[in-house]
Each structure stands twice: as C-alpha cells, then as structure tokens.
Amino acid sequence: MSNTDTEDSTPGRLRIDKWLWYARFFKTRSLAAKLCNDGGVRLSGAVVTKAHAAVKPGDVLTFAQGRHIRVVKVVALGSRRGPAPEAQTLYEDLAPPVPEERLQDPYRAPGAGRPTKRDRRAIDALQSETD
Template identity: 90%
Template sequence: MTLSETEDTVPGRLRIDKWLWFARFFKTRSLAAKLCNDGGVRLSGAVVTKAHAAVRPGDVLTFAQGRHIRVVKVLALGSRRGPAPEAQALYEDLAPPVPEERLEDPYRPPGAGRPTKRDRRAIDALHGEGE
C-alpha cells in the first residue's frame, strides 16, 4: 500500500466505522466512529481503538448496541448506505438479540403494594362493612 492510498481505496477493505454505518447499526457515521475510538468494538477478537481499522469479508465483529451485544459476520463490504434489505445483506447475525422481558411481573403477589378498588371491596365484604 502506498502513502497515497487510503483504507477506502484498497480493494477488499473498508473502514470499520463506514461499514457499521453502511450496515445500519448506527444512525450516523460519527456514532460508529465514537464507539470504535472508545474501544467498544472487537474485530475477530481484537479490540479496535481506531475508526480507520480495515474490515474484510469473513471478519467477525462484536459490539454493544443499546442493551444488546451484537455478534455479526461481515459477508460483503457495500458501497453505500442503502435501504434496510440491502444493509442486511452485508452481514450474518451470529447472535440475534433476545426479546426483552418485561421488567414488571403482571401478577401482583398478595400484600405487595396498595390494594385495588376490587381488593378493597372484597376486604370490606369480609368485615361486613358497606352493606
């Protein structure tokens, strides 16, 4: 590679921040670059600390996206940020995110919290009040 060539002009390689943006994992390229510069991306097991790191087809990327850890295999590099079906053809999801579980239990155990109006009426009926 000569000094005049950049990572973008070498065939078969693409900057990791551009690829993450092309594949629609991040809304902006600067968000992808920030994650790379902060060391939040692993490229085939090695921590990436520069956004200009080269990615090739066959590489495995591991990174956090929201509350999930994404593990994707690069299938193609792409040439633009296209529509979602085009972006999904760039990678294979090796560990799809699991659906979020509800934080709250729909069943309220007895004695937990304030009684509902129905509970209050049942209590009143037991005590013989409200007749």
C-alpha cells in the first residue's frame, strides 16, 4: 500500500506542514507547505526546504506568521485539526508575539497624522516667505 496523507511512515513523527496545520498556525495545509518549500521554516535551527520534513516532540520551530516571528516547541503531534484549545496543547510558545502597539514607529508622535487644512495653510505661508 502506498504512503498517503492519513498514514505516516515513521512512528512518533509527523510531516511539518501537517503539524503546522493541526496546530492552527496556518488556515490551510497548502499555505503551510508553501512556507516550508520556500525555506521559511527552521527546524531546530536548520532550514526546512521540503514540506515532508518530519517533526517530533521536543523539536523547536521558527517561522514567520504575518508580522511576527514565531518560535514554538513541539509538545505533541496530534491526530487531527481540532478546535483552538486542543491545538494549543500541541506546542509551547517560546517567544510570544509582540503586541501591535509596540510595533508602531517609535519616532512618530501620537496623533501626528496628516496636517489639517489650517496646518497646510501655515506650511504654505512659511514656504512662500522663504522663496
């Protein structure tokens, strides 16, 4: 019998794309596979270039997810893509994502967006004085 998605050839191991999908880091398994094939995942420090790379409990995965770099330790393999509380038992988050408010540009003052019409007129007046 050929090796299919439902059976794994090595006991105690699971395909990395399947595990990332089970753990709900990616919405589809094909997105997880694409990231793996593009070399966007590190497995215990080594770059993964194939989605069929095997993970086992104790491995550390590093990958980008949106604007965050995720570092997770594989705790369990799982057998299905279940609800979020079940998926969270599959890993230990070693570097939790940074809150959005800390990702903002530190040099920009709060509320310093586009100039108002009044500000724009003042800027134009200053520029015309220097000309």
